[in-house]
Amino acid sequence: MDNINILIIEDTPEQSDALIKVLLENNYTVVGVARNFTDALKLFYTNTVDIIIIDVFLDGKPDGITFAESINIIPNASKPFVFLTSSQDRQIFERAKLTKPFSFLMKPFNELEILYAIEMAVEKFYEQTNVFLTEEQDTVISNDFLFIKKKNSLKKVALQDILYIEVEERYCNIITEKEKFVILISLTKISALLDPAKFIRTHRNTIVNSDKIEEIILADNLIILQGNHKINLSDTYKDFIKKMNILS
Amino acid sequence: MIKIKPVFIGLFFLYSFISFSQNKPFSNSTLKIFFQKKALQFKSETNFNKAQFFFIKNNLDSTLVYAMKQIVSSNNKELTDYCHYFRASCFYNKSLYRESVKELHLITNTDEILPLKKIMLGRNALELREFKKALSYYKELIKTPQKANQLYSICQVYEGLGLSYLLIDDFKKAEYFFQKNLILRKKETDTKGIYTAYSLIANLYYIQKKNEKALEYFKKAYTIAKNIQNFETKEFAAYNLSGAEETLGNYKKALVYRRESEQWKDSLNNQNKVWAVADFEKKYAVAQKQKEIKVLEVENQLKNTQRNWLFFSAIILLVLLTAGIYLYAQKVKNSKTILLQKNKLDELNATKDQLFSIVSHDLRSSVHALKTSNSKLSATLETKNYDELNQLIIQNSDIANGAYSLLDNLLHWAMLQTKQLYFHKESVHLHSIVQQIEYNYKPLLLDKSISFENSVAKNCFIFVDLDSLKIVLRNLLDNAIKFSNENGKISFYTSENNSDFCQLVLEDNGIGMNQTTVDQLLQENELLAKKNNSEIIGTGLGMQLCKQMIKKNGGKINIESQANKGTKVILLLPKTASNG
Numbered sequence: 001m002d003n004i005n006i007l008i009i010e011d012t013p014e015q016s017d018a019l020i021k022v023l024l025e026n027n028y029t030v031v032g033v034a035r036n037f038t039d040a041l042k043l044f045y046t047n048t049v050d051i052i053i054i055d056v057f058l059d060g061k062p063d064g065i066t067f068a069e070s071i072n073i074i075p076n077a078s079k080p081f082v083f084l085t086s087s088q089d090r091q092i093f094e095r096a097k098l099t100k101p102f103s104f105l106m107k108p109f110n111e112l113e114i115l116y117a118i119e120m121a122v123e124k125f126y127e128q129t130n131v132f133l134t135e136e137q138d139t140v141i142s143n144d145f146l147f148i149k150k151k152n153s154l155k156k157v158a159l160q161d162i163l164y165i166e167v168e169e170r171y172c173n174i175i176t177e178k179e180k181f182v183i184l185i186s187l188t189k190i191s192a193l194l195d196p197a198k199f200i201r202t203h204r205n206t207i208v209n210s211d212k213i214e215e216i217i218l219a220d221n222l223i224i225l226q227g228n229h230k231i232n233l234s235d236t237y238k239d240f241i242k243k244m245n246i247l248s
Numbered sequence: 249m250i251k252i253k254p255v256f257i258g259l260f261f262l263y264s265f266i267s268f269s270q271n272k273p274f275s276n277s278t279l280k281i282f283f284q285k286k287a288l289q290f291k292s293e294t295n296f297n298k299a300q301f302f303f304i305k306n307n308l309d310s311t312l313v314y315a316m317k318q319i320v321s322s323n324n325k326e327l328t329d330y331c332h333y334f335r336a337s338c339f340y341n342k343s344l345y346r347e348s349v350k351e352l353h354l355i356t357n358t359d360e361i362l363p364l365k366k367i368m369l370g371r372n373a374l375e376l377r378e379f380k381k382a383l384s385y386y387k388e389l390i391k392t393p394q395k396a397n398q399l400y401s402i403c404q405v406y407e408g409l410g411l412s413y414l415l416i417d418d419f420k421k422a423e424y425f426f427q428k429n430l431i432l433r434k435k436e437t438d439t440k441g442i443y444t445a446y447s448l449i450a451n452l453y454y455i456q457k458k459n460e461k462a463l464e465y466f467k468k469a470y471t472i473a474k475n476i477q478n479f480e481t482k483e484f485a486a487y488n489l490s491g492a493e494e495t496l497g498n499y500k501k502a503l504v505y506r507r508e509s510e511q512w513k514d515s516l517n518n519q520n521k522v523w524a525v526a527d528f529e530k531k532y533a534v535a536q537k538q539k540e541i542k543v544l545e546v547e548n549q550l551k552n553t554q555r556n557w558l559f560f561s562a563i564i565l566l567v568l569l570t571a572g573i574y575l576y577a578q579k580v581k582n583s584k585t586i587l588l589q590k591n592k593l594d595e596l597n598a599t600k601d602q603l604f605s606i607v608s609h610d611l612r613s614s615v616h617a618l619k620t621s622n623s624k625l626s627a628t629l630e631t632k633n634y635d636e637l638n639q640l641i642i643q644n645s646d647i648a649n650g651a652y653s654l655l656d657n658l659l660h661w662a663m664l665q666t667k668q669l670y671f672h673k674e675s676v677h678l679h680s681i682v683q684q685i686e687y688n689y690k691p692l693l694l695d696k697s698i699s700f701e702n703s704v705a706k707n708c709f710i711f712v713d714l715d716s717l718k719i720v721l722r723n724l725l726d727n728a729i730k731f732s733n734e735n736g737k738i739s740f741y742t743s744e745n746n747s748d749f750c751q752l753v754l755e756d757n758g759i760g761m762n763q764t765t766v767d768q769l770l771q772e773n774e775l776l777a778k779k780n781n782s783e784i785i786g787t788g789l790g791m792q793l794c795k796q797m798i799k800k801n802g803g804k805i806n807i808e809s810q811a812n813k814g815t816k817v818i819l820l821l822p823k824t825a826s827n828g
Binding site: 130 | 670672675677679680681683684687688706707709715718824
């Protein structure tokens, strides 16, 4: 489980410092603070960024919105972002609104508000709303990551690190090469959100990352994964083998 | 030779006279009636009808045309015969005797008009100077037995026979027939016929040089002619008589008669002139009438246009009047509305002024408090009394917070009024928001030792504009803290009783209000509610802002309060439409 990388675009040092303090306290990683538009682009492309916090006005110009607009037009580059603003100027909002998904936070804000805004931005961006604040679910699934809420903070897990998933009622045990943890999500939801070509049901309550399969022993109904994890294979779900390219 | 001349003249007149009298076919009414009957009988033969109509009217050309049309178009032999007869008559009258004879020979079928044909043939023969032929026709006729209602008069035959004999110099026979004619004519009391008969006999004697006798008959003819209303007849009679007298050597008398003749001739001319004049006058009168009619028409038209014009102008006036009344009514209405609006505006302006003064007063006192506090601070700093220093700083920050929230409300209120406020509804997790609001007030709560409880349902999502909701909750919580006593209790909770709305309650056990204050607070546009608690000065701006924001979010606000027991503010907020 990794920390979330946040890029801050804020021209006022006091405010960025306050922001960094709050984020670090809540186990987020701040990959950089950009003071202007050019820095922002540079930092955005040189670092792995999960979430961006953008001040609308940089040096009195609405460059924050310009930045959001420019990353929005590049396919697959866009990331969840939160606008910070002290202005309630209608025109600025009309423009900012066009950079969908659009979430903003009015200054001054407190610790809870910024954390809430970040969560909302992730939910809106991956179009899985009302996840982090309900008691039924705590994970948003993107194409590459699981975003999991741990206490006040968010954590991420790369999908490619997952070996397999074990479902237990409303919980899922995620097993990676290094660790093992529990997330709160239903089987139907998780199977709908995961790529079915990659994550294969092998048993009533088991989903396996097909990239991690080392061996399938049909006689014993066993699948052996990397790190020597042995998984049971149920007859009902054997069909997937036909779709695989079998070497021998 | 001299003597003969008037005879010839007389004969000439005689001829024409005979032609005249005989060819007016409808001096013989039986013939007229006969053709009219035929016309009725063959109603469908329009050409024949027209031909006979014009024939009776003596319109020669039209008769010729329609008779020809009838002959060509129809094969009714009887009608064809009649038409041939019409044409023959017309040709005769036009002095085209040979044509007439040709037409007459084409009459072959109808026995009824055979005698007519023969009479006509006889006349034509006479005109063509074929006297023997004429005689033979007339002889044939006289042999045929006479019938009642026949189409011709036997007199015509006698006249023709007489004339024929006269012209072949068989005077005795001529005299016989003329006398017979005379007797018959006298019987019929046909003045014209009698006149003709006398004239013929006179001419007969004249040619025979029996001048005395001729004179006698001429005189008789003359007397008869006096009773005939025809100038021509009168002229001829006088002329003949004068000729007779002249032969007898009575020149004086001859002169008298000649003069009379001349006179009649003049009269005839005069009459013709008179007729012409009359005709002209008639035409003139007709033209005049026509003109009058035209004038009347024009007048009528003028009247019509005038009437139309009047009508339209009346309508236009009516429309204008209606429009005027309508506009006036509108104006009255508008001015009424304007007056109402003006009053309201005045009121609002007054309120605004009051608000302005209160806000300024508040700010002034806040800043003043800060000022005094700051000078105290620096004084305390010199004495290095850190405890008091801390106290002062806390106090300062309190003042600053109060002033800030006041200014914040003022800003939002202004933006709401000028419709500049950005409004974006989204799904909001109520529990988190209450938590976030509470976070800012933690120091204040702690300061007053008020216990706070957030028991908002965690599955409650509402669909509102986040910032306006925050403003509302901040104000309400601020009020609750303000009006709570030390060690009080404030709690937020939701109660589930509606599928569309989330009911959020903010309850405190502070000083509360009486019903009047509650009512005042909830009243629309009542910006400044009077405060019973004079210690805590407020503008009422916060409450006003709350009401408007809630309304804009599609929610409702209600207050339940009892003095010294506490207040319950109940908010109804629209839930997010659940989509699975």
